[in-house]
Amino acid sequence: MKEKLSYKNTFFLCMVCIISSNMIVGFPPDLGQDVWISILLSIIPLIPLTLLRTRMMKIMPEMNLYDMAIYSLGKIAGKIACIIFGLYCFFMISIVTYSFSEFIHLTTLYKTPRYLIIFMFFFASLYLATKGVHTISKWSVIIISVSIVMLTIITAISLPKIDFNNLLPIGSKGPKIILNGVHRIVALPFGEIIVLLTVAEKLQNGKKNFKVQMGSILLGVLYFLVISLRACAILTPELFKTVIFQNYKAVSMIKVSDFFERIESLVTFVYILTCIGNIAVFMTATAKSVKKVFNFDDYKSLLLPLGAIALAIAISPFHDIVQVFEFVHIYDWFSMLPQIGVPLAIWIGAEIKQRKKNNSINPLAKIQSEIDALENSSLPQKS
Amino acid sequence: MQEDFKLKKLILTFFGFFIILIFSGCQDYRGLDEITIVAGIAIDQSEKNPNMFDVTFEIVDNDNADSGDQPSSHLITSHGSSVFEAMMKANTHQERQLYFGNTEVVVISEKIAESGALVEVLDTFLRDYYIRDTVFLIISKENTAREIFEHKIYNNKVVSFILKNTMADADSTTESTHRVPVYRAYSQVISDRSLLTLPAFKFFDNESEDDESNDIILMPDGVGIFEDTKMTSYLEQSDIPTYLMSTEDLNGGNFVAFIEKKKSIGDFSTISLAIDKTTRKITFKPDEDELVFYVDIYLETAILALSSDIEDTNHLLLEDLSILCAEQLNEKVGNLIGNMQKEKKDIFGFADALYRKDFKRWEKIKDNWDEEFSKAKIIVRTKFLIQDTGMINAFYQVEEG
Numbered sequence: 001m002k003e004k005l006s007y008k009n010t011f012f013l014c015m016v017c018i019i020s021s022n023m024i025v026g027f028p029p030d031l032g033q034d035v036w037i038s039i040l041l042s043i044i045p046l047i048p049l050t051l052l053r054t055r056m057m058k059i060m061p062e063m064n065l066y067d068m069a070i071y072s073l074g075k076i077a078g079k080i081a082c083i084i085f086g087l088y089c090f091f092m093i094s095i096v097t098y099s100f101s102e103f104i105h106l107t108t109l110y111k112t113p114r115y116l117i118i119f120m121f122f123f124a125s126l127y128l129a130t131k132g133v134h135t136i137s138k139w140s141v142i143i144i145s146v147s148i149v150m151l152t153i154i155t156a157i158s159l160p161k162i163d164f165n166n167l168l169p170i171g172s173k174g175p176k177i178i179l180n181g182v183h184r185i186v187a188l189p190f191g192e193i194i195v196l197l198t199v200a201e202k203l204q205n206g207k208k209n210f211k212v213q214m215g216s217i218l219l220g221v222l223y224f225l226v227i228s229l230r231a232c233a234i235l236t237p238e239l240f241k242t243v244i245f246q247n248y249k250a251v252s253m254i255k256v257s258d259f260f261e262r263i264e265s266l267v268t269f270v271y272i273l274t275c276i277g278n279i280a281v282f283m284t285a286t287a288k289s290v291k292k293v294f295n296f297d298d299y300k301s302l303l304l305p306l307g308a309i310a311l312a313i314a315i316s317p318f319h320d321i322v323q324v325f326e327f328v329h330i331y332d333w334f335s336m337l338p339q340i341g342v343p344l345a346i347w348i349g350a351e352i353k354q355r356k357k358n359n360s361i362n363p364l365a366k367i368q369s370e371i372d373a374l375e376n377s378s379l380p381q382k383s
Numbered sequence: 384m385q386e387d388f389k390l391k392k393l394i395l396t397f398f399g400f401f402i403i404l405i406f407s408g409c410q411d412y413r414g415l416d417e418i419t420i421v422a423g424i425a426i427d428q429s430e431k432n433p434n435m436f437d438v439t440f441e442i443v444d445n446d447n448a449d450s451g452d453q454p455s456s457h458l459i460t461s462h463g464s465s466v467f468e469a470m471m472k473a474n475t476h477q478e479r480q481l482y483f484g485n486t487e488v489v490v491i492s493e494k495i496a497e498s499g500a501l502v503e504v505l506d507t508f509l510r511d512y513y514i515r516d517t518v519f520l521i522i523s524k525e526n527t528a529r530e531i532f533e534h535k536i537y538n539n540k541v542v543s544f545i546l547k548n549t550m551a552d553a554d555s556t557t558e559s560t561h562r563v564p565v566y567r568a569y570s571q572v573i574s575d576r577s578l579l580t581l582p583a584f585k586f587f588d589n590e591s592e593d594d595e596s597n598d599i600i601l602m603p604d605g606v607g608i609f610e611d612t613k614m615t616s617y618l619e620q621s622d623i624p625t626y627l628m629s630t631e632d633l634n635g636g637n638f639v640a641f642i643e644k645k646k647s648i649g650d651f652s653t654i655s656l657a658i659d660k661t662t663r664k665i666t667f668k669p670d671e672d673e674l675v676f677y678v679d680i681y682l683e684t685a686i687l688a689l690s691s692d693i694e695d696t697n698h699l700l701l702e703d704l705s706i707l708c709a710e711q712l713n714e715k716v717g718n719l720i721g722n723m724q725k726e727k728k729d730i731f732g733f734a735d736a737l738y739r740k741d742f743k744r745w746e747k748i749k750d751n752w753d754e755e756f757s758k759a760k761i762i763v764r765t766k767f768l769i770q771d772t773g774m775i776n777a778f779y780q781v782e783e784g
Contacts, residue, residue, distance in 0.1 A: 110512055168739035236570040243509075253517055253566065272403065 004204050007212050009137035013281070014193055014216035016140040019147065019223055020271075020278035021096055022189035025328055026246045027228050031181045032237035033166060034173040035228040038181030039221055045186050046217050049340070053197060054210040056347050059354055061205050065197035065346070066292035072349030079293050081342050086289025088338035089195065092282045093310035095327070097121050100275040101314070107248060108268055115315060122311045125279035129287075129303050133199045136280050143273040150270050151223065154263060155230055158254045162233040187332045189224075190217060191339040192278075198285035283307050418482040422456060423543025425490040425528035426504055429462055436500075437462055438469035439529040440481065441543050456541040458532055466507045483513045487547035489520050489565065492528040496581070496607055496614035505569040516566040519550045522607045522614070524585035534586060534599060545601065546584065557624035557636030557658065560584075560603035572612060576734035576752075579609040583617060608728055618730070625715045628680055629763075630731055633661040638684065640708040654704060656684040659770065665736040669744070674759035676733050678716060682765070684708075686772045705767040712765045720761050727753040733761070 005013070027035045060068045065085060070078035101117040109117060128136055171178075193213070196203070203209070231250035232240045243249040248267050255261040286306050287299040296302065420443040429435035439460045461476070463469030474481045491504060508514050523531045532542050550562045560582035563571075571579045583606060586599040605623065607614040618626060627633060636658040660683045668675045686704075723730060734752055738745040748755045 106512065165735070165739060169742040172742040235566070236574070238574045239566060239570040242569075242573065249516070252515075253564075255517060269403065 005134065005137050005199075005202050007204060007208050009134075009141060010196075010203050011212050011216050012140035012144045013133075013137045013199075014196055014213055015144045015220060016136075016274055016277040017192045017195055017281060018189050018216060018220035019144075020189075020274035021099075021192060022224065025099065025188060026244075027224075028177075028181045028184045029241040029246075030177050031173060032241055033168065033232050034171060034178055035181065035232060035240075036167075036225055037171065038178050038185055039224050039228060041178070041182045042185040042190060043217070043221060045182070046190055047214070049186075049194075050210060050213045050217065052343055052347055053194070053213065056197065056343065056350065057200050057203065057205055057209060059350050062201050064199060064201045064288060065343075066289055067201070068197070068346050068350065069342070070292065072346045072353055074349075077345075077349075081346060082289050082292050085198075085338050085342050086286055086293065088335070089198070089282045089285040089289065090306065090310055091313075092192075092195075093279055093286060093307065094314040095331075096275065096279055096282065097125075097311065097314040100271065103245060103248075103271065104268070107245065107264070118311060118314055121275065121279060122307060122314075124276045125283060126303060126307050128276060128280035129283040129307075130300055132300075133202050133284065136277060136284070139277050139280075143270075143277055147270045147274060148223075150266050151226060154251055154254070154266060155226055157256055157263070158230055158234060158251070160256070161254055162230065163236075164233055166233045166236050167229060184328070184332050185224075187335045187339065188328065190220065191335055193217070194339045194343060195281055195285050197343065198288050199281075283310075286310070417479055419477055419479045420482050420484075421486050422541045423488045423490065423532060423546065424486060425492075425523070425532055426466060426495055427492045427527045427529055428494040428498065428500075435462055435464050436466050436469050436495075437527075437529070438466055438473065439532060440473055441532045441541060443485075443541055454541055456532070456543075458529070460529065466504055467511070470507075483511070484515070486514055486518050487543045488550070489518055490523050490528040490531050490546075490584075491520065491581075492523050492526075493607075493614070495528070496522050496609070499611070499613040501568075501609065501614075502572060502612045505565060505572065508565045509569055517564045519547065520563055520565055520568050520581050521546065521550075522581050522583040524583045524604050531584060531601070534601070542601065549603070550582075555633070555635035557627055557633065557638070559627075560623060561606050561627060561631070572609070574735075575611075576729075576738055576749075577732045578728055578730045580606040580618065580730050581609070581614075582606050606730075608730055610728070616726070616728070622719055625712075625719050626730070628661055628682075628712070629663055629678060629716045629719070631661075632663060633658060635659070636661070637687065638682070638708065638712065640704075640711045642704075642707065652690040653688070654686065654690075654708065655688040656682075656708065656767070656769065657687040659683040659685065665732055667733075667736045667740040669741045674737070674755060676736060676759060676761045678720070678731070678761060678763045680712065680716065680763070680765045681768070682708075682712075683768050683770055685770050689772075701769045701772070705769050708767045708769075709765040712767075713763045716763045716765070717761075720763070724757045724759070724761070727757045729753075729756045733759065 028038070031038055056068060060071055063071060066078075066082045069081040069085075072078070073081055097118055100121060101114050104117050105112065105114050128139060193216070196213070227247050231246040234250040234253050235243065235246065239249075240246055248264055251267050252262070252264040254263055283303055283306070284299070287302040290296065290302050290306060291299040421440045422443050423441040425439040425441070427437040427439070429437050437460055439458050441456050441458055444455045444457060459473055459477070461469040461473035463472055470481070489504070489508065491501065495501070495504065505520075508518065509516055521531075525531060531546075534542070549559060561580055563579070563581055568579055568581065571577070583604050584601055585604045587602050587604075589598055589600040603620060603623070605617045605620045606626070608616050608618060624636065624638075627636075638656045638658060640654050640656070642652050642654055662681045664679045666677045666679070668677070720731060729752070733756060734745070734749075738749075
């Protein structure tokens with residue numbers, strides 16, 4: 001049995017789940033210059049959701065989401081929960097692969113058949129997934145470090161292009177649009193962090209768990225703040241609303257004198273790296289779901305067939321890129337079931353079970369255990 | 384075992400780099416011998432059919448690239464019911480594929496600018512995957528946009544590159560013009576607040592005695608003012624230095640102020656200042672009942688030439704000169720803004736300033752903005768900092784009569 005993931009690796013794994021998908025889909029265009037308000041406000045609903053995940057890991061240690069579902073909801077309801085979450089992860093493989101391949105197709109390899117791009121993403125991600133969660137987490141450390149270095153460099157050289165006046169007026173979009181934005185941002189990208197529970201048995205279950213998850217969310221918030229404000233300040237709110245790949249487009253405007261320009265390939269480079277990590281995580285989560293539902297021994301042998309089916313779907317889920325962005329609106333609501341509904345049901349079931357368990361313990365044995373605990377604490381400490 | 388592991392690592396490293404390279408590289412890369420580099424695009428309304436476009440491409444000749452000479456260019460023209468169609472037709476008729484990665488300028492004719500087809504032009508260039516969004520837009524004041532490329536000036540150099548260089552240096556001189564990349568023009572049109580202005584160019588007779596090789600010279604000639612999407616008028620080139628100082632942050636240029644003489648012949652002498660840096664800011668006072676804007680212009684300068692009977696350029700005197708220059712620039716900017724207020728054309732960004740500072744008020748008056756702008760109270764506050772007096776302190780005094 002391999003060692004558990006370190007807190008550092010868990011932190012970076014969370015970051016990959018958070019930052020990758022958003023790179024393509026971007027932020028709700030209606031938000032314009034108020035995008036930063038929605039990003040900051042999204043921290044509020046994320047705190048209870050993180051507490052929920054931490055609590056689940058605490059009361060059901062050494063279990064992943066699927067084990068937790070069976071444990072707390074029973075065999076039938078638990079397996080239904082596994083299927084719902086597995087389907088979510090399965091479709092996410094297709095959607096993420098499609099949107100990344102479409103991005104590469106539109107911005108870099110216009111004449112390359114999209115199938116080829118999808119295949120390359122698929123095989124790289126499949127290889128990473130077969131190597132296990134430890135390898136994915138190590139990959140995450142590298143790619144997130146590279147992403148942050150790139151973000152710093154690109155932001156530094158984009159400063160002459162930035163016009164902070166483009167970030168005014170503040171709050172002009174109104175509470176409805178801003179709150180809709182919060183909902184979108186919580187669903188995508190931050191909601192994807194739920195997939196971490198599918199590898200929860202590999203995570204350390206100490207007091208730092210909440211801090212690690214919240215830390216990655218806060219770093220994600222900072223990351224998105226820089227990206228969104230930079231894009232809006234360079235493009236102007238009007239263009240921010242119009243263009244498809246906001247961050248990519250903003251970076252393509254950066255030009256330092258005549259000798260340093262066209263640095264958007266750096267953005268593409270980061271997108272590719274994070275995308276591979278993200279798809280690998282979803283592949284692992286899907287395979288684990290099928291393993292649990294059908295009681296297989298190993299999930300790794302399921303990666304290839306499941307991935308292949310997801311790949312087939314990824315080739316033609318949408319007619320065009322506009323449909324991808326339309327789908328995001330549906331996704332905001334659809335994702336609430338696996339991201340909030342399923343974990344909430346599992347948590348409530350687990351709490352009820354825990355309480356029943358506590359109540360069923362013999363009162364005398366309970367008193368005896370309390371006395372033992374007191375005696376242990378009063379024993380002199382060995383020097 | 385150890386060797387197997389190393390080999391595996393090596394293969395995986397290679398595989399990793401392979402994936403990264405093919406994903407971020409150019410599958411459709413073509414060598415110089417396979418492409419035709421388009422340096423500039425000129426768009427005219429078709430003479431035969433006003434609903435069609437004549438699109439001219441200035442093509443860089445690579446044939447003399449090895450000889451070390453400056454590249455020359457030739458033109459090809461294509462027709463289409465849209466700019467994109469014309470571009471596709473031109474591509475089909477070329478032996479080598481047109482390459483737009485080095486396109487520097489897009490020239491539109493006055494007819495196109497006045498017809499309102501600008502949005503279609505902007506849409507084509509922003510939507511297209513091959514063309515950069517940072518190409519500069521200019522208006523041709525010649526009969527057609529194509530004529531800008533037709534004159535082979537400056538030893539047959541590529542005209543688009545000359546225009547691009549003029550644009551690139553635009554922020555370091557007050558004698559150049561306003562530069563507007565495609566993406567800025569588009570965002571200004573769709574924002575529907577302050578009016579879009581685009582630089583206009585035309586050929587002038589070359590009056591320089593030093594340069595006899597060219598009888599004509601391509602120079603900026605004012606800026607075209609767009610209301611909605613149609614160009615309705617021009618701002619004269621003589622107003623451009625003032626316009627630039629009130630709308631852009633510059634890194635160079637010059638300013639000449641007139642000083643009343645005490646003793647010498649004539650009424651005035653001049654002080655010429657080299658501008659090191661200018662910053663400008665338009666602010667809006669939200670509390671006032673009427674619309675009150677402040678235009679603050681700050682200039683860091685140095686004395687370049689001074690012809691007067693002032694005895695010594697001491698500190699006190701420099702302050703007086705600063706105030707004098709500020710008064711004169713105030714007047715110039717004030718007059719220009721006043722003229723535009725009379726014409727109800729906000730080309731300075733007052734609407735943007737109001738929108739950013741007091742969004743609610745903007746929402747109330749935006750439909751009647753032209754009228755509101757014409758009535759707005761605009762206060763210009765200019766400050767000059769004369770940092771140095773060059774290499775001399777005193778100056779030659781002219782004796783009276």
